[in-house]
Amino acid sequence: xxxxxxxxxxxxxxxxxxxxxxxxxxxxxxxxxxxxxxxxxxxxxxxxxxxxxxxxxxxxxxxxxxxxxxxxxxxxxxxxxxxxxxxxxxxxxxxxxxxxxxxxxxxxxxxxxxxxxxxxxxxxxxxxxxxxxxxxxxxxxxxxxxxxxxxxxxxxxxxxxxxxxxxxxxxxxxxxxxxxxxxxxxxxxxxxxxxxxxxxxxxxxxxxxxxxxxxxxxxxxxxxxxxxxxxxxxxxxxxxxxxxxxxxxxxxxxxxxxxxxxxxxxxxxxxxxxxxxxxxxxxxxxxxxxxxxxxxxxxxxxxxxxxxxxxxxxxxxxxxxxxxxxxxxxxxxxxxxxxxxxxxxxxxxxxxxxxxxxxxxxxxxxxxxxxxxxxxxxxxxxxxxxxxxxxxxxxxxxxxxxxxxxxxxxxxxxxxxxxxxxxxxxxxxxxxxxxxxxxxxxxxxxxxxxxxxxxxxxxxxxxxxxxxxxxxxxxxxxxxxxxxxxxxxxxxxxxxxxxxxxxxxxxxxxxxxxxxxxxxxxxxxxx
Numbered sequence: 323x324x325x326x327x328x329x330x331x332x333x334x335x336x337x338x339x340x341x342x343x344x345x346x347x348x349x350x351x352x353x354x355x356x357x358x359x360x361x362x363x364x365x366x367x368x369x370x371x372x373x374x375x376x377x378x379x380x381x382x383x384x385x386x387x388x389x390x391x392x393x394x395x396x397x398x399x400x401x402x403x404x405x406x407x408x409x410x411x412x413x414x415x416x417x418x419x420x421x422x423x424x425x426x427x428x429x430x431x432x433x434x435x436x437x438x439x440x441x442x443x444x445x446x447x448x449x450x451x452x453x454x455x456x457x458x459x460x461x462x463x464x465x466x467x468x469x470x471x472x473x474x475x476x477x478x479x480x481x482x483x484x485x486x487x488x489x490x491x492x493x494x495x496x497x498x499x500x501x502x503x504x505x506x507x508x509x510x511x512x513x514x515x516x517x518x519x520x521x522x523x524x525x526x527x528x529x530x531x532x533x534x535x536x537x538x539x540x541x542x543x544x545x546x547x548x549x550x551x552x553x554x555x556x557x558x559x560x561x562x563x564x565x566x567x568x569x570x571x572x573x574x575x576x577x578x579x580x581x582x583x584x585x586x587x588x589x590x591x592x593x594x595x596x597x598x599x600x601x602x603x604x605x606x607x608x609x610x611x612x613x614x615x616x617x618x619x620x621x622x623x624x625x626x627x628x629x630x631x632x633x634x635x636x637x638x639x640x641x642x643x644x645x646x647x648x649x650x651x652x653x654x655x656x657x658x659x660x661x662x663x664x665x666x667x668x669x670x671x672x673x674x675x676x677x678x679x680x681x682x683x684x685x686x687x688x689x690x691x692x693x694x695x696x697x698x699x700x701x702x703x704x705x706x707x708x709x710x711x712x713x714x715x716x717x718x719x720x721x722x723x724x725x726x727x728x729x730x731x732x733x734x735x736x737x738x739x740x741x742x743x744x745x746x747x748x749x750x751x752x753x754x755x756x757x758x759x760x761x762x763x764x765x766x767x768x769x770x771x772x773x774x775x776x777x778x779x780x781x782x783x784x785x786x787x788x789x790x791x792x793x794x795x796x797x798x799x800x801x802x803x804x805x806x807x808x809x810x811x812x813x814x815x816x817x818x819x820x821x822x823x824x825x826x827x828x829x830x831x832x833x834x835x836x837x838x839x840x841x842x843x844x845x846x847x848x849x
Contacts, residue, residue, distance in 0.1 A: 386627075392505060396503065397477065400771075403518040406691070419508050422525060450467045451596075451600075467495055468662070470672060475510045478509055505633075515685040536625040548561070550576065582847060598840075660684065696824060712781035721801060734811045737806050741804065750785070766788060767807065768793045788816055
């Protein structure tokens with residue numbers, strides 16, 4: 323039987339006092355009103371989140387219907403990153419890709435986004451942040467990618483139309499969203515980082531505005547008066563006075579879109595402003611959130627569910643609530659915001675590429691569940707040996723490439739041939755050195771294309787004394803490929819370098835509890 327709130331109150335009173343009426347004492351009415359407010363809050367929360375009773379179930383279904391869903395990953399199954407490994411306690415990390423869409427597919431989004439020439443065109447993923455929740459839920463790391471990053475994209479297939487988008491190279495990262503949906507953005511991140519992504523959450527212009535309104539504004543700071551608009555029409559229109567302002571509605575959206583007016587007028591500065599906003603929003607929710615106002619709680623539930631597009635794994639209010647409980651376990655001081663290390667393509671090109679060495683290192687730290695704030699101990703988990711048995715050594719074909727080039731040193735001539743001869747001497751009679759473009763690998767790596775070759779690849783690693791952690795699945799190779807890295811420029815004995823688990827300085831770390839963050843205003847945009 324489903325009980326109304328009044329029935330529940332009556333049941334509670336009579337059950338507690340044997341059906342009789344309790345004698346009133348001083349202040350009893352006030353206490354009873356406070357208890358009633360708390361009960362109402364608990365009931366509304368149960369209705370919104372769990373849908374446990376009567377009419378509440380209908381409202382729960384209504385909220386579920388608000389949530390838009392899309393496929394998680396549109397890449398080929400063979401291109402997916404391996405699932406995250408559990409720690410010694412059996413706990414597993416959680417990786418969620420946060421996407422901000424610039425879609426101008428509704429009147430509201432068109433009004434907010436402007437640029438009439440882009441109305442009803444393919445959306446772009448102008449904000450991309452990977453949220454990593456540690457296995458033990460002690461810390462959280464966020465890695466954002468500049469919108470102007472160029473990278474390789476995998477083949478994606480639109481689940482609705484069946485249209486196939488072939489793999490591309492050197493493509494702007496925000497184009498991924500227009501290649502079938504957010505699932506292609508997920509596939510692109512997995513290809514770049516080799517980090518398995520469990521979920522995605524996407525929000526558009528109108529969603530940003532409504533969410534900022536629902537929580538009462540987000541505090542942001544500028545070190546001078548700023549007006550993001552110039553004579554050529556560049557800028558978001560953001561206009562703020564020096565100091566801290568609580569932005570909401572259109573102003574919140576302007577903050578998140580501003581590049582002209584912050585620091586060097588680049589997308590890198592915009593990412594920094596987005597980090598400041600996200601940190602402040604998290605603090606605002608934690609410091610001011612209350613369950614004693616049913617109306618506000620209901621408004622937040624409506625706003626949040628209408629604003630989001632998620633994968634099927636997060637496609638109900640109950641699942642979103644379960645996720646929120648996991649996220650709330652992390653103290654604000656253990657939230658670390660970073661930007662993917664990058665470098666400009668050239669002195670004249672404002673677009674960027676992942677910075678060699680540093681970007682791969684940051685991705686490894688996240689992949690290995692190592693806290694980016696430098697606190698806590700490394701979650702060491704021995705690399706798992708393959709269940710696929712290796713073939714006989716003389717049946718394993720191995721291509722050896724020279725990756726000893728660095729930014730400051732030329733490649734070692736003949737290095738691939740030296741290591742290939744070493745393998746031949748160990749019985750790998752199908753090992754061969756391959757001439758290729760000058761490669762650059764900081765550490766020696768063995769890549770294999772499919773699961774049936776994993777055991778063979780690990781056997782090669784064992785023969786050379788290379789750790790199993792350096793054996794990677796990759797669709798960029800057609801067979802087992804050993805790339806001799808800059809850490810093995812001489813000799814015939816490989817010595818694995820000691821891993822440095824500190825976060826690269828180029829990741830531009832911001833701590834979630836830092837309330838002193840303030841955006842520097844470009845002098846050309848003050849008023």
